[in-house]
Structures are given as C-alpha cells and as structure tokens.
Amino acid sequence: MFLEMSFWFLAAAGSVFLLGALAGRKKPAAIALPVLAAMVLMLLLTAIFDNLMIFAGLFDYGTHTLSGLRIGLAPIEDFAYAACAVLLGPGLWWLFEALASRRKGSGHSIPPNDKA
Structure with missing residues (x-):
C-alpha cells in the first residue's frame, strides 16, 4: 500500500522538479551533479538514522502495509520521503x-511598506 503511494508522491515531486527546472531555465548539466549529490546524501542519512531509530525501539512499522523490502531495518518506503524532499525543494x-521574476518584469510587484 505505502509503496504504491510512494510512487505517486515521487511522480508528483519529479513533476514539480521538472516544471521548476523548465521555468527557471536550468541547464541539466548544471543541476545534475548537485541534485545527485543531495539525493545520495539524503538517502544515506535516511538509511543510517532510520536504522538507528528502529534499532533503538523508537518506532516500528506495521508489516501489513509495507512491501517487505528493507535496507537494514528500514523499510524501502521510508526512502521515498527523502527523495521527494530533494526533488521538491529546488x-x-x-x-x-x-513567478517572482515574471511579476517583477510585468509591474505587478508588491509595493514597499513605507509606514514602518
């Protein structure tokens, strides 16, 4: 159940990432390495800290909603959250x-508050 739901969230996050890259006119060569590095780091940190927290007994998962695939003690579904964060952020x-640059260019910017 959660694995299927994770795919939908990853698809949505990936779409936002692609739309943002297109809107921001980002070159794939310029963003590939930083995004890859962030993804590797986030997934590595997720693996380390999820395993530590599960091992310490801070939380556990009901097995009936999980796929059964795990990295150590951490269910594979947990890694989707980290991947979504890496894609959604940028x-x-x-x-x-x-959007802000288009508003600024069209004269629809918010006027400064002179009452302060």
Whole structure:
C-alpha cells in the first residue's frame, strides 16, 4: 500500500522538479551533479538514522502495509520521503523564483511598506 503511494508522491515531486527546472531555465548539466549529490546524501542519512531509530525501539512499522523490502531495518518506503524532499525543494524554489521574476518584469510587484 505505502509503496504504491510512494510512487505517486515521487511522480508528483519529479513533476514539480521538472516544471521548476523548465521555468527557471536550468541547464541539466548544471543541476545534475548537485541534485545527485543531495539525493545520495539524503538517502544515506535516511538509511543510517532510520536504522538507528528502529534499532533503538523508537518506532516500528506495521508489516501489513509495507512491501517487505528493507535496507537494514528500514523499510524501502521510508526512502521515498527523502527523495521527494530533494526533488521538491529546488523544484518549488525555481517555480517561485520564476513567478517572482515574471511579476517583477510585468509591474505587478508588491509595493514597499513605507509606514514602518
């Protein structure tokens, strides 16, 4: 159940990432290495800390909703959250950055508050 749901969230995060990269006119060669490095780091940290927390007994999972695939003690479904964060962070940043630059260029920017 959670594995299938993870695929939908990953698809949505990937779409936001691609839309943001297109809106921000990011070159694939310029963003590939930083995104790959962030993904590797996040997945590695997820593997380490999820395993430590599960081993310490801080939490556990009901097995009836999981696929059964694990990396150590951590279910594979946990890694989708880290991957989504890596994709959503820059994707949303680029989308909002592109939106702000378009507003600034069209004269629809918010006027400064002179009452302060």
